[in-house]
């Protein structure tokens with residue numbers, strides 16, 4: 001073990017795995033695990049540590065002495081600086097391999113339950129340009145590369161429009177291109193930046209909380225609809241109109257052009273008034289003939305094509321015949337509920353966010369679906385004996401909780417409810433495994449299907465079918 005800059009350095013580390021939060025994994029000479037950035041399984045690397053804990057180290061590969069055959073050349077010039085697509089240096093077949101492995105290990109090690117053979121992970125047809133929503137930040141504090149700093153040149157224009165550098169709240173990577181959202185996303189972002197500079201508009205300074213332009217959000221749909229939302233720090237009517245008019249003229253295909261004046265400390269939109277500049281205040285996504293109205297604040301799965309695959313698997317696992325009462329827990333804007341409604345007698349959705357339930361009801365009306373009903377509330381409070389007595393005992397429960405999984409009270413209620421089947425959709429197989437273990441006394445896991453919604457990242461979705469023993 002050597003030391004560089006007072007940090008522990010391991011030479012010739014063999015990278016053996018990839019997992020936890022997308023980091024590569026090796027064993028240090030003292031037997032502890034090392035979680036590593038910038039390496040791929042199969043590499044042999046020199047690793048400089050930056051964190052030492054009782055059971056593990058964290059570090060970064062500072063030199064690769066032997067390149068893994070699993071490596072591929074990242075397509076994006078920002079790879080390594082941008083935090084967005086950390087697995088872009090690994091072939092897609094290997095990304096899928098490690099995602100599948102993570103799901104299997106979590107279910108086996110955390111769940112410690114009897115499991116059926118796993119279905120092979122369903123990869124995404126699109127490995128780039130698959131996202132339907134992106135948010136870019138304006139900053140007058142552009143992230144400078146080491147080369148730019150070393151050159152000693154004075155950089156006059158420090159305006160940037162792009163993503164936060166990981167771990168740096170006040171530095172923005174100025175994007176040349178992003179491979180996550182299809183065009184016109186890159187064209188709109190480039191145009192907005194250029195026009196804003198031509199008009200001499202100030203880019204935001206997070207540290208001092210000053211400047212005019214804050215964020216740019218672009219949403220697209222599989223049917224080609226486009227929403228663009230600009231967020232300003234304060235009102236400056238003349239300049240605001242000049243910029244928005246220019247965008248509308250350059251991109252007449254935009255269906256919804258919106259703006260927000262947000263003077264609070266952070267740039268989240270949930271509590272902000274959304275103003276319409278031109279077009280309508282929403283766009284429409286479509287799936288199997290169903291229309292979903294999406295406004296600026298609506299949640300919608302960010303990979304529309306894979307969301308369709310995920311929902312089809314969910315519906316398949318539910319095995320509906322048309323006679324079932326189905327509960328859709330954590331229903332969001334009710335997309336799954338509406339998607340399965342044709343094959344069920346009735347579907348009841350529960351969700352904590354009132355706006356999402358409002359959208360769910362509106363969409364159901366738009367789609368002429370009359371066998372769904374939606375209720376607002378925190379699952380652990382709403383999903384009680386009284387609710388079940390009022391709405392009936394479901395034959396099938398679909399549950400799609402956030403990353404933390406289900407609250408223990410919700411799991412306890414599911415055990416009491418004892419529906420024939422539960423379909424558990426999860427974006428975090430570790431918490432899913434914990435919940436499956438709690439359900440094990442009454443339910444047997446009979447199907448497991450991982451789905452890749454986010455190529456180039458370590459994230460993986462998993463659908464599990466539980467059937468009563």
Ligand SMILES: C[S@@+](CC[C@H](N)C(=O)[O-])C[C@H]1O[C@@H](n2cnc3c(N)ncnc32)[C@H](O)[C@@H]1O
Pocket residue numbers: 299300301330331332333334335336350351352353356377378379380400401402427
């Ligand atoms: C993973 S999303 C599922 C969305 C939906 N199934 C879909 O596919 O669009 C999880 C949802 O759970 C909701 N949620 C989170 N905590 C909740 C709680 N305690 N009670 C009810 N809903 C909750 C979130 O607002 C979010 O809409």
